[in-house]
Each structure stands twice: as C-alpha cells, then as structure tokens.
Amino acid sequence: MPSLHYGQTTINWQFQPDASLKRHYVTVERGQPVLLRGPAVSEAEQESLVRKRARWIREKLALVNQPQAVEYIVTGSRLRYCGRSYFTEVRHTPGLAKHQLKFTASRFIVEDPDGLSLHPDQLKPLLDDFYRARAQEKLLPRVRYWERLTGMRASSSRIRNFQSRWASCSSDNVLEFHPRVMELPANIQDYVIVHELCHTIEKSHSKVFWNLVAQHMPNWQQSHIFLQTSIFGNDV
Incomplete structure (x- = not known):
C-alpha cells in the first residue's frame, strides 16, 4: 500500500479508479487507509494529489482516530431516525433467543435477554436491519x-x-x-x-x-x- 510522510504523520492510501469522475476525491474513515477516488493516474500522481491534501488529511485522521469511550445502550440513550433523536428504552426480557429492536411513533424499544444494557456492537446489526x-x-x-x-x-x-x-x-x-x-x-x-x-x-x-x-x-x-x-x- 502506498504511503507518504507529512511531518510526524504517515498517510497510507488506497486508490479506487472511477472513470465516471472528472476530479479526485479523498475520504478519511476511522481505522481505514485514506481512500482516493477518481480518474486513473500513476502512483506518483496519486502521491501528488494526496500530498496536496495532506494537512487536511492529517487533521481528519487525528479527529476520527481519537480514542472513543464505549457508551453502552441503556434506557435513556438516543437513536437517530429521519433526522430526529429518539428516546430508547431497554427492557430485560429473559427467554428471548436474541436481542430485538422495535420502533413506535415516539421511541425505540430494545428487548434484551441478558440485562438492561447493550454494547454498541450488539445494537449495530439490529439498527442496520431497521434502517434497511x-x-x-x-x-x-x-x-x-x-x-x-x-x-x-x-x-x-x-x-x-x-x-x-x-x-x-x-x-x-x-x-x-x-x-x-x-x-x-x-x-x-x-x-x-x-x-x-x-x-x-x-x-x-x-x-x-x-x-x-x-x-x-x-x-x-x-x-x-x-x-x-x-x-x-x-x-x-
């Protein structure tokens, strides 16, 4: 994977050629190499494009890679849907085979067979299925x-x-x-x-x-x- 050094920061990038684009776009995501998309260019030209945005990339990398405290989902947590933040109720429901997520007109309800809190990783597939x-x-x-x-x-x-x-x-x-x-x-x-x-x-x-x-x-x-x-x- 190509990389360059900008000050104390090493920037690794992945190039995704896209002939439908007329210019190049840079995307920075937590835990991922920088994504450079656009018309096909050589690796040297890619490096030039990344270097031009290096200061912005360094700032974004520092922001998205900040340590994140795990916030468990409990009653009173908020989940987003259609631009609004909704109250979430977590109910302990022994006997369920797996967690379940429901949505009413005013709140999300999570049925939890294990207790009254969920790790975000447990909630993610439920929320993905809901959004889909x-x-x-x-x-x-x-x-x-x-x-x-x-x-x-x-x-x-x-x-x-x-x-x-x-x-x-x-x-x-x-x-x-x-x-x-x-x-x-x-x-x-x-x-x-x-x-x-x-x-x-x-x-x-x-x-x-x-x-x-x-x-x-x-x-x-x-x-x-x-x-x-x-x-x-x-x-x-």
Missing part, C-alpha cells in the same frame, strides 16, 4: 416520486451497504443507497435521491451536473453543506 427495512419501505418509493417529478429515470434502485458513501449511480444507471440514509432528515434524503438521479444524465460533478441539480432542487447547497458534517461527508 425502512429504506425499502420509504426511500425507494421516494425515488419513484422524484422520477415522476423530474422526468429522470433510473434503470433500478436498491439498498446496499457502502464503506464510506451515502449512495451511488452506476454506469448503467442503477441507483444504490446506504441504509443509513434513513438517519438523515427527509429533505436531505430527497437531496441524495435527486443528486443520484442527476447522475443518470451527467456522470461527473461538472457545471452541467450542478445546474441540473439546481433546476430540480434550487436550495441544494444547504443540503450539501449539511452532509459535510455527516459520517460520510459529501460522498454521494
């Missing part, structure tokens, strides 16, 4: 709504886990959305959908692309800025 089911139920119909409204068409749309991005549009116009899009507020979900639909017309983030986004969503910049503070940044 809600995305199938609510997000994919929303894609069809925006197709009717804009006249743009995807060949199909589906839910898929990504390593470090919210959504994608393939070369044959298949739209894929990370289940965790369901964490986002409804208007941000709509922006992600419209963004990917516009890629069915223009694959790169060119001026033509952003003009197309603005045509269908005039206030898109606000949503774009919102995503900059999210777990995947603006990777749509």
Whole structure:
C-alpha cells in the first residue's frame, strides 16, 4: 500500500479508479487507509494529489482516530431516525433467543435477554436491519416520486451497504443507497435521491451536473453543506 510522510504523520492510501469522475476525491474513515477516488493516474500522481491534501488529511485522521469511550445502550440513550433523536428504552426480557429492536411513533424499544444494557456492537446489526427495512419501505418509493417529478429515470434502485458513501449511480444507471440514509432528515434524503438521479444524465460533478441539480432542487447547497458534517461527508 502506498504511503507518504507529512511531518510526524504517515498517510497510507488506497486508490479506487472511477472513470465516471472528472476530479479526485479523498475520504478519511476511522481505522481505514485514506481512500482516493477518481480518474486513473500513476502512483506518483496519486502521491501528488494526496500530498496536496495532506494537512487536511492529517487533521481528519487525528479527529476520527481519537480514542472513543464505549457508551453502552441503556434506557435513556438516543437513536437517530429521519433526522430526529429518539428516546430508547431497554427492557430485560429473559427467554428471548436474541436481542430485538422495535420502533413506535415516539421511541425505540430494545428487548434484551441478558440485562438492561447493550454494547454498541450488539445494537449495530439490529439498527442496520431497521434502517434497511425502512429504506425499502420509504426511500425507494421516494425515488419513484422524484422520477415522476423530474422526468429522470433510473434503470433500478436498491439498498446496499457502502464503506464510506451515502449512495451511488452506476454506469448503467442503477441507483444504490446506504441504509443509513434513513438517519438523515427527509429533505436531505430527497437531496441524495435527486443528486443520484442527476447522475443518470451527467456522470461527473461538472457545471452541467450542478445546474441540473439546481433546476430540480434550487436550495441544494444547504443540503450539501449539511452532509459535510455527516459520517460520510459529501460522498454521494
């Protein structure tokens, strides 16, 4: 794996060629090498691109790799859904074969066969399944709504886990959305959908692309800025 030194920081990166992109994008994620995506270039050119962003990368690496205290899920914890933070109740339910997660109109309920607290790793698959089911139920119909409204068409749309991005549009116009899009507020979900639909017309983030986004969503910049503070940044 290629690497470079910037001061006291060693930056390892992985290159992912993507001919649909006109420029290069850098993604920093906890415990992972820096991901560089864009048109195919030599390793020397990759190093130059990474070095240009080295200061920003070093700051992001320091931020995402900070030691994290484990916060167990207990009654009173908060879980996110559609832009809101919901009260979570943990119920000790002896006899269950495994943990279960339910959602009412106002709260999450976790059925725990072992006690009254869960490690985040125990909650993650439950929450992933919840987001995936809600995305199938609510997000994919929303894609069809925006197709009717804009006249743009995807060949199909589906839910898929990504390593470090919210959504994608393939070369044959298949739209894929990370289940965790369901964490986002409804208007941000709509922006992600419209963004990917516009890629069915223009694959790169060119001026033509952003003009197309603005045509269908005039206030898109606000949503774009919102995503900059999210777990995947603006990777749509």
